[in-house]
Amino acid sequence: MPGRDDIGGQTRARRPRRVTSFDVAEAAGVSQSTVSRALAHDPSISQRTRERVIAAAQQLNYQVDENAARLRKGRTGTLAVVMICRAGQDRNDINPFYFSLLGSTCAAASTRGYEVLVSFQDSPENFWGHHEERRRADGLIVIGTCENAAAWDYFGALSDRGLHWVCWGSPDDAFDWVRSDNRTGAALAAELLVDRGCRDIYCLGKLGSSQRQFDERWDGFSEAMRGRGHAPRLAEVEPGLSREEQGRRAVAALVDAGTPFDGIFAVCDEMALGALKELEARGMAVPDDVAIVGFDGARAGAFSSPPLTTIEPDFEVAGALLVDRLLAQLGELDTPGNRVPVRMLRRGTA
Numbered sequence: 001m002p003g004r005d006d007i008g009g010q011t012r013a014r015r016p017r018r019v020t021s022f023d024v025a026e027a028a029g030v031s032q033s034t035v036s037r038a039l040a041h042d043p044s045i046s047q048r049t050r051e052r053v054i055a056a057a058q059q060l061n062y063q064v065d066e067n068a069a070r071l072r073k074g075r076t077g078t079l080a081v082v083m084i085c086r087a088g089q090d091r092n093d094i095n096p097f098y099f100s101l102l103g104s105t106c107a108a109a110s111t112r113g114y115e116v117l118v119s120f121q122d123s124p125e126n127f128w129g130h131h132e133e134r135r136r137a138d139g140l141i142v143i144g145t146c147e148n149a150a151a152w153d154y155f156g157a158l159s160d161r162g163l164h165w166v167c168w169g170s171p172d173d174a175f176d177w178v179r180s181d182n183r184t185g186a187a188l189a190a191e192l193l194v195d196r197g198c199r200d201i202y203c204l205g206k207l208g209s210s211q212r213q214f215d216e217r218w219d220g221f222s223e224a225m226r227g228r229g230h231a232p233r234l235a236e237v238e239p240g241l242s243r244e245e246q247g248r249r250a251v252a253a254l255v256d257a258g259t260p261f262d263g264i265f266a267v268c269d270e271m272a273l274g275a276l277k278e279l280e281a282r283g284m285a286v287p288d289d290v291a292i293v294g295f296d297g298a299r300a301g302a303f304s305s306p307p308l309t310t311i312e313p314d315f316e317v318a319g320a321l322l323v324d325r326l327l328a329q330l331g332e333l334d335t336p337g338n339r340v341p342v343r344m345l346r347r348g349t350a
Helices: 021-029 031-041 047-060 067-072 094-110 150-159 184-194 212-227 241-255 267-281 299-303 315-329
Strands: 006-008 008-011 079-086 115-121 139-143 165-168 201-205 233-236 263-266 290-293 309-313 342-345
Touching: 021 031, 031 047, 031 139, 047 212, 047 290, 067 241, 079 150, 094 115, 094 299, 139 150, 139 201, 139 315, 150 165, 165 241, 165 315, 184 201, 184 212, 184 263, 184 290, 184 309, 184 342, 201 212, 201 241, 201 267, 233 241, 263 267, 267 290, 267 299
Parallel strands: 079 115, 079 139, 139 165, 201 233, 201 263, 263 290, 290 309
Antiparallel strands: 006 008, 309 342
């Protein structure tokens, strides 16, 4: 029977042969190289010949091999994204903020015609950044926690090899980074708490943290508080704990010490949610007794009780800046800025 093969007494349908540029060339009455140039819009090909080639390609349902075309141009058409985790961290425990950022980054890459390779890396056993050298991707975007110092040491060395990469979450300014407008966001939080009548306001955080954005948020909070005639106060969180547990214990310490407080700005939403749980356990009403503002715009905050007031970065802009700064390194775009605008999401906790 035509179109079928007999193998071991069984009949199996043969796959149709893939149409190639040579088939298009034969149908159009031109050379294979002319087909390639015509479909790439080479100006050396006349309009009449181009139209004949396009008509033949459509008739044969010919699809251009994008991978081959990109390789001829020295590009893979792919970007690699690495999510840095804490050593041994369960992937389900990663801060939801990073998943939102990952999604917006992949969306921005797709809009610009790039595919994305995603990997999660947490220890020297799985650190890998050779995508560009192996021709698997044109460049690298690194996202994740600053607490994994070994990871940042590893990826920081990529610059010494002339590779192209940008990052979110770097512990210092030595790399090509993108961050939220942390100072402005923290100032918005402080001003909201003061304007609603809070007087004993504490920032939950830790000075000198490897999380560079936390220091920036403390600076913005402090400046805004002083500008409103209030002394900035810090309730330091304990290192080595989950963010939620850090927020819970910081609030517990304030209550146990008899420290008066009626407003809290937490440097991240997970700390804010931990504080909210502890206040509820202590029988303190939010926002009547204590108002809370977080930072990150984590989706979980919308479903807390009451819903968490937070400072949210523009995730769409964040993903676009990460991609565009990488494409600028590749010579495809002018270099954009590296600060992501933020906005206040006013909900039930403030």
